[in-house]
Each structure stands twice: as structure tokens, then as C-alpha cells.
Amino acid sequence: MKIGLFGGTFDPVHLGHVALAEAALAAGELDRLIIMPAGQPPHKTGQVVSMAGYRYEMCWQAFAGDPHFEVSDLEILRAGPSYTLDTIRQTKHQLPADAELFLVYGSDILNDIEKWHQPAAIMSECALLLGVRGGSSQSDSKAKAADLCQRYSARISFFDAPKIELSSTLVREAAAAGHAFQSWVPEKVARTISKHKLYQYQSDMMAVSKPLTDQLSLLERQIWPLLDRKRLLHSLNATVYALHLARIHAVDLTQAGVAALLHDCAKCLPRHETQMYARLMGDDALLDRELAHGPAGAWLARERFGVDDPAILRAIHYHTTGSPGMTSLDKIIFIADKVEPARTYDNLDEIRRLVEFDLDAALKICLSEIDLFLKREKLKPHPYTGIAQAELEQRTRNK
């Protein structure tokens, strides 16, 4: 059995990646090609790399329809930098004993592979299957390969790769600037980028410090097994949006990012478990079906993920209802949850416009929309929401 391993940052995956993967599959007579989005790419420190869930989702959209491809979260779920050697060893461990593993790349990696972490071990563990684009690059690649074969006993074979001049940077920059990028990525990936407004908040993400990026990346890995894909993407959207709002309204970025990322961490648990954690927070007013994941999430954040900042725990606890004495952080988490880019309820554009400069005005509309929704469903508003609304009215009158 011949298995290929195609790793990359995939931020985003584009048609060049897809064409290379398809050509490798055909030429290498591979039974399967594993697509491996990197967790924390070691060579990308100092650059903004989208959170892993987004990159995994785009790979899924690009490849998962074909049974010859498998999208793996192995690197994403492994702590620390994503070294290729660790991935090769971990992947081999999971494959049948008779499986032969090939690293799939474009032939341009021949110029870099000696700078990777432990290149000799990589080349001894795994054969390389490399796409070449013809012309002078072909003869250069063959010469370089001959050199590596001699010095490292590397096993290198080539296949013809289609000539597609594309880069993820090009796609990211076009999407960030609002220019057309759709023809450079698979259709479903284009829809994912548009729906979640990926790359629109690049400047906000640039403002996030390296320690906070690392903390968010660790927490993402911790909530990964707890959430389904849709809920994870919602949590990532809320995080990016909350960071954007925190910058505008001078709220601590760590508090906003951590609270938003964890706000729904208890949402996909079995109901009895959510109820149990919610009871442990001692708030009997939030035990209803749709509300208990607030306090339950705060409990998990504190007990399982080591969050001890009461302001963060409070924002998670009350994110479904609002609460008396809402802080700016509470308001940001509440609003980011309701109007993050993939949300499609009525009146969102007005809330999104207002929240850029007036948190209270945006919160007011947000709360009244919830009132309308509850009325339609013939449900009563929660007492916490009523108090939050009354306080907001009072503050608006006193302004």
C-alpha cells in the first residue's frame, strides 16, 4: 500500500495545491493521500497564520469529497511546532506495517529541505515524491536530487506537476482588500472564505502578541474534541470579531480572545453533563436547555483549561442572557457571539455598524432583537436580560 503525505499551512488551500495533490495521486499510484494542515508552522513565526480550525475546514472543503484523500488533524492536535519528522513518525505509527509513506511536495522544496529540522532523519524515514513543472526547473531539480541521494541516501522520485502560478499570500491579500480571489480556490473554499470573512481582520490579528497567539492556539487544541466543526468555526469567528472589537473599545485582548474562544466550550456536551457543570457554578437561574452551557462553559474554562481571571469567566457565564452590571468585556462577548460574520439573523448589519463606535447602542438593539425572537417563540425573556436592558435604558437616559 502506497500512502502520500502532503503537508502545508494551507492558509488558504488553493487550486495549485489541489492540482499538485491530484497529479501526485495519479503519478505515484498512491492508494491514498493524507492532507496535513500544520498546527503551528515552525517557519511562520512572526507572521499571522489563521487559526487551525479555519485551515482544516478549507482543506476539508477542498478534498473531503474524494475517498482517495484524507484530511488529518494530527499536526493540529500535537503540541509545539509542527516538525515534519514528528508527523512522519506519528503517521507511520498509525499505518499498516506494509504501508510505504511518500512525502509529497513541489520540487522547489529541494532547495530548502536541508534547512528543515533533522533533514537526514526525514530522508531516511520517508521517500520523496516531488512535482516538477518542466523547463530549467526540471534539470535543476534532478541535479539537486542526485546530490541529496548521494549524501543522505534519499529516495526521490518525480512527477509532472501542472504549471499554476498561485500562492496563498496572493489569495489572502486579494480577499483582505475585497478584490476577486474566487477563481484561485475551489468553489467551496471560496464560499468558506466569504462566509466567515476570513482575512478581513488581518490588521487586528497582527496586533495579537505572540504569547496570546500561542495561548489561543493551545485553547483551540483543547476545545477541538469538544466541539463539532460548525460550533468550532462559530467560536473562531467570535474570537476574531471580539479581538477586533476589543481593539476599538480599549478592552484587554487576552480577556476578549480567551472568553470568546471558550464561550461555547460546553455547548456540544451531552445535556446531563452541561447541567452538572452549570450546577457546580451555583447559578440555578441558568439551568434551562439553551442557557446552561454559559455557566457550564465558565466551569470548564476554570477547572479544565486553567482560566482564573474572574472577568473572563463572567463573560462566558452570562453570554446567553446578558447580566446586571455588564462590563465592556461582557458586552463584546455577548455581541460577538450574536453577530459574528457567519450569523444571518435580521437586523445584523445595523448592530455591526453601531458596534464599531457605540457598544451600548449595539447591545440595546441586540437585546431587543432577542426579545422579539422570544415573543415569536412565545417564551418569556430571562430576568438577567430584563435587568441588563433596564440598566442600559438608565445609562442611555443619563448620557
Ligand SMILES: [Fe+2]
Ligand atoms: Fe452560546
Ligand SMILES: [Fe+2]
Ligand atoms: Fe456562541
